[in-house]
């Protein structure tokens with residue numbers, strides 16, 4: 001499988017380093033970034049090609065992996081999907097724009113392209129998907145962030161946001177990926193609380209789901225990526241797993 005990457009920052013570097021370090025059938029061949037130097041650095045690491053125009057890679061890839069920004073998804077995804085090329089999208093917050101979501105879904109269907117959204121920085125999506133249409137009554141996400149990660153200096157916890165995921169995206173567009181992923185997994189505008197907490201030094205996500213099936217709670221306490229403290233390591237690791245799963249005969253825990 002030949003892959004092109006859009007956005008050569010923290011996530012792209014972790015994924016590429018891991019994929020090139022072992023034998024597999026994944027060839028990360030092309031790299032595009034608005035900062036060409038970033039694309040060139042990672043292309044050198046992978047023995048791939050850094051492109052100045054992202055369309056230059058579209059004739060020669062099976063899949064595009066987006067790890068750039070929500071705005072970039074809005075620009076690039078329609079072009080890629082119209083060419084019938086599958087995508088993995090990391091900047092899932094882009095899909096909280098419901099008009100964009102419907103447009104992009106139609107483009108993908110019309111052109112027989114698939115959109116893959118990794119579970120990202122959170123665990124528990126398998127359960128949420130399983131119960132989504134079977135009496136799921138309540139889903140909530142509480143995210144705790146350290147004051148340092150938000151550039152704040154406080155002594156006691158402070159609620160930054162409480163409301164629906166669709167509202168959170170307007171105030172925290174770069175921190176909404178987890179809420180967006182959960183909302184999409186159960187097709188519900190979930191309840192979100194974002195707390196800045198001096199007692200945590202990691203990004204902590206607590207999901208609670210209740211319904212006819214019973215109840216579950218998951219807590220993910222993420223270490224950040226060294227290259228970008230706003231991004232959790234787990235997000236990159238989930239994309240690596242997804243990439244590898246395309247060529248596996250048996251699928252576990254999906």
Ligand SMILES: NC(=O)c1ccc[n+]([C@@H]2O[C@H](COP(=O)([O-])OP(=O)(O)OC[C@H]3O[C@@H](n4cnc5c(N)ncnc54)[C@H](O)[C@@H]3O)[C@@H](O)[C@H]2O)c1
Pocket residue numbers: 006007008009010011012032033034035038067068069070071072090091092118119120121122174175177178181227228230231232235
């Ligand atoms: N799904 C999840 O759970 C999850 C978790 C963490 C991060 N993310 C998202 O993944 C994305 C990448 O995260 P990261 O930590 O690697 O970010 P990063 O800032 O380290 O790297 C992003 C790279 O994309 C490039 N870029 C940004 N906009 C671009 C554009 N329009 N065209 C070309 N290049 C562009 C930047 O120059 C940068 O090199 C972000 O949108 C982030 O919000 C998702």
